[in-house]
Amino acid sequence: MICDTGNSEFGHDVTVVAASRPFQVVLDFATGSLTPFSASFVRSLSDMAHAFEDQEAVARVLESGDDPVIYRSNYPDIPDEAGHLAFLTTIISPGTVGSEFYMTKGHHHCRDSAELYMGLSGQGIMIMESHGGDFSQQELVPSAPVYVPPGWAHRTVNTGSAPLTFLAAFFGDAGHDYSSMERKGGFSMRVHRGEDGPQLRRSATRDEAGAPL
Numbered sequence: 001m002i003c004d005t006g007n008s009e010f011g012h013d014v015t016v017v018a019a020s021r022p023f024q025v026v027l028d029f030a031t032g033s034l035t036p037f038s039a040s041f042v043r044s045l046s047d048m049a050h051a052f053e054d055q056e057a058v059a060r061v062l063e064s065g066d067d068p069v070i071y072r073s074n075y076p077d078i079p080d081e082a083g084h085l086a087f088l089t090t091i092i093s094p095g096t097v098g099s100e101f102y103m104t105k106g107h108h109h110c111r112d113s114a115e116l117y118m119g120l121s122g123q124g125i126m127i128m129e130s131h132g133g134d135f136s137q138q139e140l141v142p143s144a145p146v147y148v149p150p151g152w153a154h155r156t157v158n159t160g161s162a163p164l165t166f167l168a169a170f171f172g173d174a175g176h177d178y179s180s181m182e183r184k185g186g187f188s189m190r191v192h193r194g195e196d197g198p199q200l201r202r203s204a205t206r207d208e209a210g211a212p213l
């Protein structure tokens, strides 16, 4: 499997502790801030324009001169080595592009390994897809952690009207592979704002069997 090594957001500009000694961070459930030991990265619409299905809606927003922050993540400096447990907080803004809710890019891990997601505030949905094309969705809300087994790509979607904040913990040497799902045409299902709330719809880039079109 080709793996992204160019995920420059992770592991750069970190001003922090090396995690060779115990340390503690203060986690604000409402804002997702991790203090004092964290760096952060931001993904604006222009950083992930192709992730959204409605490319005309993307163009309308960007051409208006707006480039909204879709999400940001905070992380302490934990070595990307076996034996360590890395963690991040992510804050997804509320909103939609066309009718599709704001979401993360989503990825596989380079080394198939499990991950634990814990909702901190707001409400959302995780969509997950295995290498073989099995699909699963789970609500992401406070007090109901979601377990992502090895080999399942995962994306988080903010379906609420407030920011969605969550913490995710994964193996230090897991690595992040964004391109496998991009090559498949993205996730097979997408989360849209429907008349009665969030609605899961098959992606226009995938056929009924989940194959890229």
Ligand code: PAN
Pocket (backbone or CB within 6 Å): 073, 088, 089, 090, 104, 105, 106, 107, 115, 154, 155, 156, 168, 170, 176
């Ligand atoms: C999460 C994600 C984070 C940002 O910490 O990395 O929410 O999403 P993308 O990495 O898809 O942009 C995680 O799953 N880490 O493994």
Ligand code: ZN
Pocket (backbone or CB within 6 Å): 107, 108, 109, 115, 154, 170
């Ligand atoms: Zn992950």
